[in-house]
Amino acid sequence: xxxxxxxxxxxxxxxxxxxxxxxxxxxxxxxxxxxxxxxxxxxxxxxxxxxxxxxxxxxxxxxxxxxxxxxxxxxxxxxxxxxxxxxxxxxxxxxxxxxxxxxxxxxxxxxxxxxxxxxxxxxxxxxxxxxxxxxxxxxxxxxxxxxxxxxxxxxxxxxxxxxxxxxxxxxxxxxxxxxxxxxxxxxxxxxxxxxxxxxxxxxxxxxxxxxxxxxxxxxxxxxxxxxxxxxxxxxxxxxxxxxxxxxxxxxxxxxxxxxxxxxxxxxxxxxxxxxxxxxxxxxxxxxxxxxxxxxxxxxxxxxxxxxxxxxxxxxxxxxxxxxxxxxxxxxxx
Amino acid sequence: xxxxxxxxxxxxxxxxxxxxxxxxxxxxxxxxxxxxxxxxxxxxxxxxxxxxxxxxxxxxxxxxxxxxxxxxxxxxxxxxxxxxxxxxxxxxxxxxxxxxxxxxxxxxxxxxxxxxxxxxxxxxxxxxxxxxxxxxxxxxxxxxxxxxxxxxxxxxxxxxxxxxxxxxxxxxxxxxxxxxxxxxxxxxxxxxxxxxxxxxxxxxxxxxxxxxxxxxxxxxxxxxxxxxxxxxxxxxxxxxxxxxxxxxxxxxxxxxxxxxxxxxxxxxxxxxxxxxxxxxxxxxxxxxxxxxxxxxxxxxxxxxxxxxxxxxxxxxxxxxxxxxxxxxxxxxxxxxxxxxxxxxxxxxxxxxxxxxxxxxxxxxxxxxxxxxxxxxxxxxxxxxxxxxxxxxxxxxxxxxxxxxxxxxxxxxxxxxxxxxxxxxxxxxxxxxxxxxxxxxxxxxxxxxxxxxxxxxxxxxxxxxxxxxxxxxxxxxxxxxxxxxxxxxxxxxxxxxxxxxxxxxxxxxxxxxxxxxxxxxxxxxx
Numbered sequence: 001x002x003x004x005x006x007x008x009x010x011x012x013x014x015x016x017x018x019x020x021x022x023x024x025x026x027x028x029x030x031x032x033x034x035x036x037x038x039x040x041x042x043x044x045x046x047x048x049x050x051x052x053x054x055x056x057x058x059x060x061x062x063x064x065x066x067x068x069x070x071x072x073x074x075x076x077x078x079x080x081x082x083x084x085x086x087x088x089x090x091x092x093x094x095x096x097x098x099x100x101x102x103x104x105x106x107x108x109x110x111x112x113x114x115x116x117x118x119x120x121x122x123x124x125x126x127x128x129x130x131x132x133x134x135x136x137x138x139x140x141x142x143x144x145x146x147x148x149x150x151x152x153x154x155x156x157x158x159x160x161x162x163x164x165x166x167x168x169x170x171x172x173x174x175x176x177x178x179x180x181x182x183x184x185x186x187x188x189x190x191x192x193x194x195x196x197x198x199x200x201x202x203x204x205x206x207x208x209x210x211x212x213x214x215x216x217x218x219x220x221x222x223x224x225x226x227x228x229x230x231x232x233x234x235x236x237x238x239x240x241x242x243x244x245x246x247x248x249x250x251x252x253x254x255x256x257x258x259x260x261x262x263x264x265x266x267x268x269x270x271x272x273x274x275x276x277x278x279x280x281x282x283x284x285x286x287x288x289x290x291x292x293x294x295x296x297x298x299x300x301x302x303x304x305x306x307x308x309x310x311x312x313x314x315x316x317x318x319x320x321x322x323x324x325x326x327x328x329x330x331x332x333x
Numbered sequence: 334x335x336x337x338x339x340x341x342x343x344x345x346x347x348x349x350x351x352x353x354x355x356x357x358x359x360x361x362x363x364x365x366x367x368x369x370x371x372x373x374x375x376x377x378x379x380x381x382x383x384x385x386x387x388x389x390x391x392x393x394x395x396x397x398x399x400x401x402x403x404x405x406x407x408x409x410x411x412x413x414x415x416x417x418x419x420x421x422x423x424x425x426x427x428x429x430x431x432x433x434x435x436x437x438x439x440x441x442x443x444x445x446x447x448x449x450x451x452x453x454x455x456x457x458x459x460x461x462x463x464x465x466x467x468x469x470x471x472x473x474x475x476x477x478x479x480x481x482x483x484x485x486x487x488x489x490x491x492x493x494x495x496x497x498x499x500x501x502x503x504x505x506x507x508x509x510x511x512x513x514x515x516x517x518x519x520x521x522x523x524x525x526x527x528x529x530x531x532x533x534x535x536x537x538x539x540x541x542x543x544x545x546x547x548x549x550x551x552x553x554x555x556x557x558x559x560x561x562x563x564x565x566x567x568x569x570x571x572x573x574x575x576x577x578x579x580x581x582x583x584x585x586x587x588x589x590x591x592x593x594x595x596x597x598x599x600x601x602x603x604x605x606x607x608x609x610x611x612x613x614x615x616x617x618x619x620x621x622x623x624x625x626x627x628x629x630x631x632x633x634x635x636x637x638x639x640x641x642x643x644x645x646x647x648x649x650x651x652x653x654x655x656x657x658x659x660x661x662x663x664x665x666x667x668x669x670x671x672x673x674x675x676x677x678x679x680x681x682x683x684x685x686x687x688x689x690x691x692x693x694x695x696x697x698x699x700x701x702x703x704x705x706x707x708x709x710x711x712x713x714x715x716x717x718x719x720x721x722x723x724x725x726x727x728x729x730x731x732x733x734x735x736x737x738x739x740x741x742x743x744x745x746x747x748x749x750x751x752x753x754x755x756x757x758x759x760x761x762x763x764x765x766x767x768x769x770x771x772x773x774x775x776x777x778x779x780x781x782x783x784x785x786x787x788x789x790x791x792x793x794x795x796x797x798x799x800x801x802x803x804x805x806x807x808x809x810x811x812x813x814x815x816x817x818x819x820x821x822x823x824x825x826x827x828x829x830x831x832x833x834x835x836x837x838x839x840x841x842x843x844x845x846x847x848x849x850x851x852x853x854x855x856x857x858x
Contacts, residue, residue, distance in 0.1 A: 049462065086382070086527055096544055154580055166584050167577040168570070173540035173548060283572045285544030293379070 098180025119221025141215030224256030379571030636820035670763030670809030702749030768793030
């Protein structure tokens with residue numbers, strides 16, 4: 001019940017957070033020196049036609065009125081129409097969402113599967129050669145620019161070893177399916193050649209994104225485990241004859257992961273917001289590219305819609321992290 | 334042409350056999366078996382819409398060229414205008430009535446292309462007021478295009494318009510019945526046609542994802558027939574990162590790149606064993622738009638001072654490594670109508686100072702609006718800034734994305750003092766570079782420089798009324814000289830086209846209007 005109460009309290013703040021976000025972004029975006037009506041009307045439209053369109057779009061109204069109408073529309077699930085593609089922004093985001101989510105999911109999965117065990121081992125073998133090597137690797141992971149690392153991977157695995165494609169999400173166009181996750185849709189349809197093709201395309205961008213994420217996880221897990229190893233309950237369990245393996249992997253790790261979990265949430269939130277650079281280098285048709293194009297094209301509605309999506313993603317991830325923290329640490333209940 | 338043997342390899346035997354005269358039928362051959370697979374082109378920008386009537390650029394021309402047909406079409410280099418959906422045209426003696434007879438052609442759904450479809454397409458362009466609208470709006474009024482019968486369509490122009498045939502390739506014919514069936518709230522089927530196609534082109538849409546690109550399969554029933562070898566499928570992918578496009582070509586994931594590949598990458602790819610480069614003089618001139626109405630730029634001496642303060646040689650030979658050629662006027666020197674031996678401006682600070690001394694009013698700080706994302710535009714802005722600083726003229730550079738700059742163009746108050754950009758070939762006629770962008774009647778539309786000159790207007794107006802090229806050519810030559818004399822713009826260079834292809838590509842027919850993306854001619858060895 002306490003957990004449900006926590007979720008309820010968090011959810012209460014969601015509308016206020018979103019409204020604040022929308023207001024902020026709306027005001028900032030309307031400071032941009034561009035005219036959506038002029039863009040939408042086209043370069044050949046007359047001044048009168050642009051004025052008529054401005055009236056139709058409500059752009060001739062005072063800014064507070066425009067904001068109020070926009071808030072009402074967003075509450076109804078309508079983020080407006082992209083000035084360039086003339087399609088609803090919500091459907092544009094929805095169409096690209098699976099590409100970004102699939103990439104973010106596998107990158108986080110790889111980062112967690114590697115990062116947590118490596119962090120634990122590094123803590124247990126503190127100041128050993130393994131710990132020193134891992135420290136170099138993790139510092140590199142945090143310091144190396146993603147675009148540079150991505151190009152290195154392309155040169156090594158695509159150009160020299162010929163193991164992976166240079167770019168793209170799939171060799172052809174995606175398999176028809178219900179989820180939009182190509183790995184899942186290909187598996188459901190039993191199309192294993194497509195599955196392999198998709199995994200080959202995923203490999204390099206996933207490694208590029210997982211590397212810095214893994215570095216963060218390793219460092220926080222290591223620090224958490226080292227801190228927890230000094231706790232009295234560890235000494236107590238050793239004294240009681242609890243096997244060291246069980247103590248470390250069941251009890252120490254659980255306690256140590258609270259800090260790591262927060263970092264995982266932040267990294268995952270950033271990945272869901274679109275890994276702009278990595279998506280550009282690998283030409284990944286996700287939300288990062290959508291955001292960049294929207295900004296370059298001064299597409300107000302798309303920028304607003306994307307920002308709201310990012311806000312929602314962070315709210316959801318933070319909520320999940322809070323729930324995870326409570327489940328990991330009984331004191332939070 | 335940089336390498337004869339390589340070009341012949343790219344062009345293949347059909348390309349070398351070309352010789353069709355202007356307004357002739359192009360290469361119709363009986364259909365034979367010979368599909369050579371899928372051809373993937375990596376393009377530098379995405380395909381955000383497939384609607385042929387809302388865009389008018391080179392970057393997204395592949396969808397229009399390959400999914401749609403027009404009454405006439407530009408092909409080859411030098412560009413030739415060919416009868417296409419139309420098999421003949423009768424032009425009235427007063428050059429006001431154009432009557433086209435259509436050939437037997439079918440849309441992708443199997444229905445015949447009729448005069449009614451042509452009428453609908455023109456009315457749609459005039460109603461949407463986007464894309465190529467500006468090419469037709471001055472002479473074709475809504476409701477004046479008539480279907481005489483199923484095979485005959487007639488345009489009645491409100492005034493003689495010598496370039497009417499030249500701009501008609503941008504009037505893509507859509508399947509009227511199909512588009513009408515998807516019209517909603519008077520949108521002329523815009524929402525549907527942005528994601529689907531209703532054409533008769535050489536290829537039929539198979540997949541489309543705005544975030545990825547589109548693929549299309551060969552349309553066996555195309556009225557032009559097919560040669561002994563052809564492509565089964567063409568795919569155009571929007572790959573924004575130049576390194577990814579280049580690596581993809583080198584690795585064999587792509588068969589061709591767009592025509593905007595930076596020259597340093599072209600140089601790098603020349604040594605690659607599986608890459609061939611096609612180099613051709615292009616018809617895209619780089620220049621600075623100068624705001625001719627805003628002081629002190631309304632003074633011709635101020636404009637001349639600008640033109641003398643730009644280091645043309647340094648820009649072309651040092652910054653661009655000689656990959657482009659100096660073009661003293663706005664009309665590409667490879668185009669008829671460009672005056673021979675045009676004495677353009679040189680980098681001469683003494684002459685710049687002398688011109689500056691004649692400026693009557695006060696000289697304020699000038700704003701140069703460079704295009705973000707186009708490195709050459711920024712480099713040109715900085716070079717001019719450097720030159721002007723040496724003669725005591727202060728400038729500020731404002732770098733903004735193209736849509737932001739475009740939104741201000743044509744607005745006398747908002748448009749910047751100076752804008753470094755390009756004038757592409759949208760139709761192979763000198764009007765594209767002169768009357769359309771400098772005639773005072775086009776101010777706020779095509780004329781973004783707010784330039785006004787009575788003699789220039791007379792010349793370019795008269796050139797639109799005359800029919801024969803021989804009569805029009807001297808008019809454009811004089812008009813071009815006026816632009817240079819009056820320093821209406823700061824004219825820099827004419828672009829070269831560098832097309833990067835996989836070694837197995839054959840049959841490329843480069844055309845300056847379309848950058849070799851008309852895929853019906855190409856095949857894979």
